[in-house]
Amino acid sequence: MIQDYLLEEKLPLFWCAGCGNGIVLQAILRNIDRRGWTRENTVITTGIGCWGKADDYVTTNSFHGTHGRALPFSTGIKLANPDLNVFTLMGDGDGITIGGNHLIHAARRNVDLVAIMVNNLNYGMTGGQYSGTTPKHAITKTSPYGHVENGFDVCRVVQAAGAPFVARGTVYDVVQLDKLISKAIDHKGFSFVEVISPCPTHFGRSNKLGDAPKMMQWIKDNTVSREKAASMSYEELRGKFVTGIFEEREQEDYGTAYQKVIDSLRGGERE
């Protein structure tokens, strides 16, 4: 029962009507439930921002740290106790903007973590300013005349940084999202899933994208599968959300590699 992992006394959720965060949280809890993980052996770490509030609603262990630093907190938590199942939840502000350096090094370091970055294309918590993923020309509270910068293609960044599992889904295609999270969990090493999610209150309103159902439709209409995207030009892909699995390969994780160092020195077990 996913209810076992949901701190029901804290509901209703703090997020706005139509915010996709709850959809992602439900997909995560479904996956935890399916595996029968206990609250005791699960840790959910979060950053700061709307999605950073997710730990408020879970009955597992949780760690609510600082903006952008969820991954290094998780790194310490997991390396110090490899038996834990550690989920790292980040927004686009957390994950690729203020915490971008942690993200690329986590991808390279390859600690056995699952990182779920909800990308709603702006800073929701602080009122809708632009983030590192806000697309060019988009209107936000701090790009009132249209954004002059380009947004990151986060999966490309993480893939280039060496993560062994990289995928993107959307809260519209919730069946695919469930599967991507499932595969990320089952993949040993650093597994990264970006989830495109609507912020009807800020990004949607600023860019006249309509209410929550209309924003979901907008995400659906602009989603392109990885396979289809392969034959599209850079210009054709502007403003599109390419979904699917971009990287899936075996690679020795940090904990396993370090344990070999320990074993070679003392032929024993980690204390």
Next chain:
Amino acid sequence: MGEFRFMQGNEAMTEGAIAAGARFYAGYPITPSSEVAETSSIRLPQVGGLYVQMEDEIGSMAALIGASASGKKAYTATSGPGLSLMAENLGVAVMGEIPCVLIDVQRSGPSTGLATKPAQGDVLQARWGTHGDHSIIVLSPSSVQDCFDLMVTAFNYSEQYRTPVIFLSDEIIGHLREQVILRSPEELEIVERNEPTCDPKEYRPYDHSVGLAPLSHFGSPYVFKVNGSMHDEWGRPCARPDNADRIIRHLSEKIEAHAEEIAITRKYNMDDAEIVLICYGGAARSALSAMKKAREKGIKAGVLQLVTLWPVPEKDLLAAMQTAKAVVVPELNLGQYIGEVAKRNARNIPVRGVNRIDGQPIFPAQILEAIEEEAAK
């Protein structure tokens, strides 16, 4: 019996940390602390521990706290520029009440300053570096032996008071090589984490109504939340004014109310001292030498060395201020701890700094000159 060794202060810190039970290091190399990282990367896996070099000091501090939340005694080492970056997550350790030890081998600042030269410019940053009201424990070593022994104390305090402890060394002590006894385990008193024993359903890691609440670790039967945001007894977010008041007062009082138990000082010739040198860290070595020279000249000089800088060792400091004719405070800064001394100057005696900020150690002769001038008044 311990083992006699000749080693560097930074290396002795690593040995002290391991002796204290530390099994996790996360850091980012920076002069003049890098030998702590290097020796930790050699030593930790030998004892089944783990060394991880993070992408910056922000991440280092985060990983350290995460490891401690998972139950490992954890430490890091840095210098001023790194301390500035660590200040953010130091606040998480304060707020989440997660034990850890942060070594700061001070160098000359501000900014990159004189990267290889000694200073004691981080004394107030160690106390107030992270934002918001809080208290913290800061220890200052003045010998390689201190680097070993006091490191054990730092970890003990950290677990006992559920707080980050800053081990405020400086380049002089970090790079000093001298004899040290690496004490054997039976000689050491090690404080382990006060883990909960209650029914896991009843566990409230932030309920301090009857003394400091026990702290569990992730993976135990005690499920808990660590929260950098204002939180209730369970660690769940809580913005109620009375709760915020409770938490912030607690974060200060849990340390300040135990200041005398945390206080470590050393007194040299204080029984009849008229000119008192109040000092710490690398400058304490020069102060001791100056005191001896002053005594040879018939001046009643004494030294009050503060090993605990924060919380302020009130009792010994006030006692010194009661009996001294004058106080001299040698510091490798423009006068940081002297402010604490001056605050306690009820008799309005001369309080004089001897300060050096050019990247050189304070020489005993400089301090002696100040002693002689005060004695002649």
Next chain:
Amino acid sequence: MKQIEINYKWCKKCGICAAFCPKNVFDRDEDGKPSAARPEDCIGCRLCEMRCPDFAVSVQEG
């Protein structure tokens, strides 16, 4: 027949359940509040449940 329960204490009337139901099971009142008006049409795909951002919809086997 499937039982579609909506927890109105948690529902924020965002309209996602109704807008994307493949069988048009839901109606919304003038306030936007959803209700399962045609549960007999429900095929049990549970998309409404999974897409609900507020854990407010559940589809049970009838």
